[in-house]
Amino acid sequence: MTIREIMELLDAKVLACEESLDHDVHSACGSDMMSDVLAYVKDQAVLLTGLVNSQVVRTAEMMDMRCIVFVRSKQPTPEILELAQESGIVVLATSKRMYEACGKLYSSGLKPEAVGDVQ
Amino acid sequence: MNDAVVLHFDVDGENFTSAGEASVQVKKTLRQMGFPPEVIRRVSIAMYEGEINMVIHAGGGKADVTVDSDKIHIVLADKGPGIADIDLAMQEGYSTAKDNIRSLGFGAGMGLPNMKRYSDHMEVESALGKGTTITMDIYLS
Numbered sequence: 001m002t003i004r005e006i007m008e009l010l011d012a013k014v015l016a017c018e019e020s021l022d023h024d025v026h027s028a029c030g031s032d033m034m035s036d037v038l039a040y041v042k043d044q045a046v047l048l049t050g051l052v053n054s055q056v057v058r059t060a061e062m063m064d065m066r067c068i069v070f071v072r073s074k075q076p077t078p079e080i081l082e083l084a085q086e087s088g089i090v091v092l093a094t095s096k097r098m099y100e101a102c103g104k105l106y107s108s109g110l111k112p113e114a115v116g117d118v119q
Numbered sequence: 120m121n122d123a124v125v126l127h128f129d130v131d132g133e134n135f136t137s138a139g140e141a142s143v144q145v146k147k148t149l150r151q152m153g154f155p156p157e158v159i160r161r162v163s164i165a166m167y168e169g170e171i172n173m174v175i176h177a178g179g180g181k182a183d184v185t186v187d188s189d190k191i192h193i194v195l196a197d198k199g200p201g202i203a204d205i206d207l208a209m210q211e212g213y214s215t216a217k218d219n220i221r222s223l224g225f226g227a228g229m230g231l232p233n234m235k236r237y238s239d240h241m242e243v244e245s246a247l248g249k250g251t252t253i254t255m256d257i258y259l260s
Contacts, residue, residue: 014192035227038164039211039236051224055171058139062146065154075202079136087143 001025001110003067006046009104012055012069015076016084016091023044023066023090027113030071030102034059044113048101052076057083066090124152124186128169128198132179135223141182142167152186154259162191162257165237168230169195169253175220176200177251191236191257200252205243209235 001008004021018095028046037059039049045066049056060068061118067090070076076084076091084091094101102105106112126148128141146163159161160195166182177199185192208215209231216226235241236254245251 028152031219032224033227035229035233038168039227039229039233049224054136055139055224058143058167061143062139062160062167064160073253 002093003046004065005108006069006105006110007061007092009108010069010092010094010096010101012092012094014090015093016032016081017089020066020088020090025066028102028107028110029112030098030106032098044114046105046110048098048105050074050098053078054080056080057087057089060084060089061087067092068096069101071096071101080092123188124148126184126186128184130173130179130181130182132174132177135174136176137168138171142170145184149186149191158259161237162193163236165255165257166193168233168237169193169255171225172230173197173199175216177226180250189259191258191259193255194252195255196250196252199227201247201249202243202245202251203247204250205245207244209243211256 002024010052025045027044029041030054032049032050033049034055043062047060047065048069048071050072070093073095130139130141142163145166146159149159177197180197183194205211211232212228214226214228222228239257239258242254
């Protein structure tokens, strides 16, 4: 599915890298613990998280992810968004909680893939 | 015979926000040099974990990366408190990080095990009260 479809499924707003909304992504993971993302995630393109700091963007960048979804109405700072824009990572924000957000994407065909069941 | 590319970074221990900048720079450099994505990712993650460790445990340090014809060699050196029991620190899930670090999304006890997982060879030298030096090699096949 495209990142734009994720945005629509989650009633999310796009906060950075809007120009990449039509990129295709095939898998996702959800975690508030970046240590676990770095340990268990492999080839997931989307990270759903309720953690908001600049290391979320750095972690996503290290893992070659394309999109970060901040759940539970978390608001990233302009500094975080600037970092994401520089790194070419789309940032979405949704008011949905982690469980519901993951569930909606999973049931719409976005898979966990590999060993990445972090949450 | 190509000369090795050497990169040096001072890792600022006071600034959690900037932690990872050296790893981002290494990743960009390796990408420009045309390395395969899997090699770049392994180097980036191993170094990023090490950089985060230096910031949260050791008040910063120095990172040196040498790109040679047969391997990428990473040396991370700090003058932090040292590691009391290296075998214990290498176990997944063991962490001495405080709750404030966990609230930042780190300190799950995966840093050192991850560095070992993503590198082909790793050595940890540490002296209590003096500091820690971690050496990692990622071989280029």
